[in-house]
Amino acid sequence: MLHELPLVVFTVFAQMSVGSFVVLGLIHIVGFRVPPKVMDRVSDPALFAIGPLLVLGLAASTLHLGTPLRAANALRHLQSSWLSREILVGILFAGLGAAFSFCQWRKWLTPRLRQGLAVTTAVTGLVLVFFISRVYSLRTVPAWDTWHTAIRFYSTTFLLGFLAVGVALVVTQGIRTRRGDDDPQASRLIVSSLRGIAVGSILVLGVKFVGMPSYLGGLATSGEGAAHQSLETVAGTYGGFSLTQTILVFAGVAVLGIFLAQLSRRAVSARALGVVAGSAFVLVLAGEVIGRMLFYASMVRVGM
């Protein structure tokens, strides 16, 4: 299960970057009444953390090349190769994200123009996730060539995006509190953001666990022998891993659910926020990485 590790890291990190960027955008949209100063103060550190994440993912992807120094050649076949298109859009997303972060940091351009740049970046990111799903929709691999590949990648994008942003917000707040730099307005924004993140994650989990059984059912009833072998791999050979990944993702989102219930009764301490955001993220990240390793392990081609 380990030989595609560079691609596991690349796809998971790229999707988490896109998700985080989009989720930060959603926080800005939903919190349009919050004073811009407070909003930027809360969300900027999270924004600046996305860049290194994406660069790490892109760097990991070159590790699986036989001749990494020629990586630029991967852009030569945009006419027909989804892999070429994926790399191009990946670089575009990284470039736009970097440009936006820089403008946001130096407060360049008008807020309106920066908003436009952010929306363009977010849309490019969502297109990137679609292109990654097309790369794996090979007509010779029945277990990958389904609508579920896109569902799977988008659910990873949003789930990890929500939770990574949650951690970033809480960590930033924690550091500021320790410095004696408390801001009640910012704290309120973070708690309401976490509430939204919890609700959003539960929704994505719902999509995931409606999609999965119908996908596995599709493999079982497929006319292709290769699809049956893929099913045997994820349900039989690696059945334990499949179960583990399901439990981890469920447990991560359950932590958020408990937090929501607590929050409806009384205020939650800063320490508790840290535990909630941190453990939810770690559990779901572990589950998603195992899930992605299983995705690669399920690759069985038609023919010989």
Place this chain on the structure above:
Amino acid sequence: MPTFKQIGFYVDQSNCTGCKACQIACKDKHDNPVGVSWRRVAEYTGGSNETDTADGSFRTNVFTYYTSMACNHCADPICVEVCPSTAMHKGENGIVSVDPDICIGCRYCEMACPYSAPQFDAAKGVMTKCDFCADFLAEGRDPACVASCPSRVLDYGEIDDLRAKYGTESGIEPLPDPSITRPNLVITPHRDAQGSGHGTGAVANPEEI
């Protein structure tokens, strides 16, 4: 030097003994390392021994047949389609080959090809595959695999001529449905051959493929 609009292979499965001389001749000609075999021979096996409950006698319907397979230089080559670098290309005589100076070794063609034709050479860091012995063809010689076959079950030539002479069959297990990549291949099926997608057996030597 003979030229072709589209060159193709012919395999007479009904007379193949599975000796793998073609595989070794290919490996020798191209000096390929262990783990890189441009031509491979799949052994497809199935059936079982059964007891007839009426009279207690044994019946057997076991079968095995061999399919010698390199690259089919497809009319719709999925390796060329998915290659991000354009290293994989369809060139002279309709031969699909890799440009080793462009290939980045991403192995995406290896994932896609349903005949396992493109193979990664770890020492070179790039993909390699059957080039139809283009250098031999240029000298007017037969490809190494065809020349080596003691049973004379391999042939090659202009695909239209091969089809006129031997028919149009190419969808035999364990090969994929030919509509996927439109291989330039003609097979004379073994008497026990099963059509692609309707197989009841399995490849008995997967480690060699």
